[in-house]
Every structure is written in C-alpha cells, then in structure tokens.
Amino acid sequence: MVQTDTNTGTEWRTVCALADLPVGRVHAIRCGATIVALVRGADDQVFALENTCPHRGGPLAGGKLVAGEIACPWHGFRFDPRTGAATVPTPHAPATSIPVRIAGEDVQVLVN
Numbered sequence: 001m002v003q004t005d006t007n008t009g010t011e012w013r014t015v016c017a018l019a020d021l022p023v024g025r026v027h028a029i030r031c032g033a034t035i036v037a038l039v040r041g042a043d044d045q046v047f048a049l050e051n052t053c054p055h056r057g058g059p060l061a062g063g064k065l066v067a068g069e070i071a072c073p074w075h076g077f078r079f080d081p082r083t084g085a086a087t088v089p090t091p092h093a094p095a096t097s098i099p100v101r102i103a104g105e106d107v108q109v110l111v112n
C-alpha cells in the first residue's frame, strides 16, 4: 500500500509490520520491484539501505549484522545501517540510505 503525505506530497510504501522485524539481523524486504536491506535497532528505529553494495554489487540484504553494521555477504565490507556510511574498510563509497518511518504498526519506505 502506498500512502501519500498530504503536507509534502511524498509517497510511502508499507513494506511490513514492525513486529515482523526481529532485532539483530538484516531483513531482505521487497519494496515494489526492488529489495531493500532493513535493520531494526534496539530502540525500535528502523533503517534501510539499497540492496546493492557499492563495492561490487553484492546483495546487502543477504548480509549479516556485525557489531550493529551490515556486513556484505560477498567480501565483508561493512556499512552503518543508519547512514549507509562505509565503516570497514575505510575510506570507501557509502551504501545508499533510504528514508524509513513507522506508521502505527507498519514500516514504510519512501517511494520517491
């Protein structure tokens, strides 16, 4: 379901329920035609990165959470799920962060 924010005109797509996202792992969630890597923090904040690793295109949504960072399954580069910043190794290109919000019980990702 896509919900339009009447104040800003932005569109948010409901991708799952917050209850469907256990803490401590990376979730591969479909958003329209693409997959995003979602992480739920201990404080119930949720973060999303585009699935494509900026190193060589590995699937970040298939990675693991290591010390709170998404580790790419192909070569182990790590990214801060809150910002997409590369943490290991540095310097390196960041992953693309996607805005996420919680609407009631739902997790929504910015569409445009």
Ligand code: FES
Binding pocket: 053, 054, 055, 056, 057, 058, 059, 072, 073, 074, 075, 076, 077
């Ligand atoms: S493709 Fe992700 S670390 Fe190489």
